Amino acid sequence: MSELIEQALRQRLQRHQGAGLWVVDENLARSQQHPLPSGLDLLTNRYDLLPGLAACGPVQFSDFDFSSWVHGTLDQAYYRVSKEKAVVHHVINQLSLRLKPGGRLWLLGGKQEGIKTYFTKARERLGEGGLHKLGKGDFVAELCRQGALGEPLDDQRYAELRELELGGERFVSKPGLFGWDKIDQGSAWLIASLDEVWQRLAVARPRVLDLGCGYGYLSVHCARRAVDSVTATDNNAAALAACARNLGACGVGHQVVAADAGDAVTGRFDLVICNPPFHQGFAVEGELTDRFLRAAAGHLEANGQAAFVVNRFVPLERKAAALFGEIDTFADNGRFKLVRLARPR
Ligand SMILES: C[S@@+](CC[C@H](N)C(=O)[O-])C[C@H]1O[C@@H](n2cnc3c(N)ncnc32)[C@H](O)[C@@H]1O
CATH class of the missing domain: 3.40.50.150 (Vaccinia Virus protein VP39)
Known part of the structure; x- marks a missing residue:
């Protein structure tokens, strides 16, 4: 500020x-x-x-x-x-x-x-x-x-979630949460590569954790696969409300947890999926990436894996080196990279 x-x-x-x-x-x-x-x-x-x-x-x-x-x-x-x-x-x-x-x-x-x-x-x-x-x-x-109020400002019915068609799919979302009316390009690419992530899972029906879920784009795509459950977490109250509704429509076991970089989430997961935040308010916040990496490492099962998508200039591999034994940048499209992380053996 x-x-x-x-x-x-x-x-x-x-x-x-x-x-x-x-x-x-x-x-x-x-x-x-x-x-x-x-x-x-x-x-x-x-x-x-x-x-x-x-x-x-x-x-x-x-x-x-x-x-x-x-x-x-x-x-x-x-x-x-x-x-x-x-x-x-x-x-x-x-x-x-x-x-x-x-x-x-x-x-x-x-x-x-x-x-x-x-x-x-x-x-x-x-x-x-x-x-x-x-x-x-x-x-x-x-x-x-003064005594009588003038007309309200146009808040575009802020309090309500609204239905949107994004990439041919229906989601609810609202202004004020990250990229509320679009699909993040990095996240879309991660989902397009989800088969590769799934092939390396150690279990058939993973417990999935989506760190920084936004309106739930990654969570919903995971929930459509064979999963045990999906846990989604964010720090933004509007994101949590939208994600809860979107996941609720998928018919799988799920929970949506308010947390600061996953700190209030309990349990361990077979797959952690994450498009970490790059901005905090009006400022760029590099330290957030480290905190999301620590949360992923802390919530992974011993044989679990994490899949991160980040801008290719984010030194995720270097930041992850102290936390994970396996670091595999398995795709790079010139703008984003997809990084698979597993804990030390
Ligand atoms: C790049 S967005 C990804 C959103 C969503 N997963 C997607 O793919 O569209 C990062 C998300 O992290 C959330 N976030 C930012 N700071 C956070 C924090 N300290 N704790 C938890 N979530 C946070 C933002 O609200 C945002 O929803």
């Missing part, structure tokens, strides 16, 4: 008074993790942020479900805008309803992230407000709710 936004947010939160709500998605600075004034609740859709946020105050994890907060009861609300427009519009609409007349909404973000447009739209909804430049294209908007 930008230093200026982080600093402005921290100052605002420390000055908080009354009943308040801080909405947090993936963009949370680690320095933000210390106790905040009482009366301030926290809501996040990212499971990995829960431990840090719990150090700040009472926190809920959900797909931005605001139903615990009664309309017209909040004095202040804080939100550093998300990447996806439908999410931002949903959060602004919901916070507007929950502010008292005279209550304040603080929106923070960069020019590139659309903060000026969000400010204009939020002011039409809430009635009054000002936009302050923090510097370097970063802004904080202060909005004040």
Whole structure:
């Protein structure tokens, strides 16, 4: 997160008074993790942020479900805008309803992230407000709710999962989760090569773990094969909801687990399948690849295997060397590579 936004947010939160709500998605600075004034609740859709946020105050994890907060009861609300427009519009609409007349909404973000447009739209909804430049294209908007609210922003029915046809197949998905309305090209290639992965399995009906499942593209394709069960995990509440529905339609034993790089998953698996994340919020996060590799190694049966797809410039083989005895880059199409990993013998 930008230093200026982080600093402005921290100052605002420390000055908080009354009943308040801080909405947090993936963009949370680690320095933000210390106790905040009482009366301030926290809501996040990212499971990995829960431990840090719990150090700040009472926190809920959900797909931005605001139903615990009664309309017209909040004095202040804080939100550093998300990447996806439908999410931002949903959060602004919901916070507007929950502010008292005279209550304040603080929106923070960069020019590139659309903060000026969000400010204009939020002011039409809430009635009054000002936009302050923090510097370097970063802004904080202060909005004040008037008696009657204006029209809601178009959130594209954010709260609902929607049916999509992707590559001739039906999935449910929604904005705000990774590549929500498309098939990731790396994942499509991994699925096209799934026979090769299956041929090397030590068991006929594997227990499968999908690390970082998104809406469940890899999970669903595994579930259509002869499997014992599929366990899918992600840190994003919207992804978990979509994946649960998509896997539920497959008719195989499955569970969907909220976890930070698989940390809340229990048990061992015959096959771990993974297209690891490359971005965390607005920043690139290389360390995540290491954590996903450690999770794969930790959850594999002794004779199990993991199949990863990554951009070919990711040094997965080097990162995996300390964790796996067998590392086999079995395909490379110039853009992605498929890497099969097995534990030390
Ligand atoms: C490259 S996407 C792959 C999604 C899906 N498997 C597919 O093939 O379409 C990586 C996924 O990892 C998830 N992710 C990112 N950080 C995570 C974390 N710390 N713990 C668990 N999942 C995470 C993202 O939400 C995203 O769904």
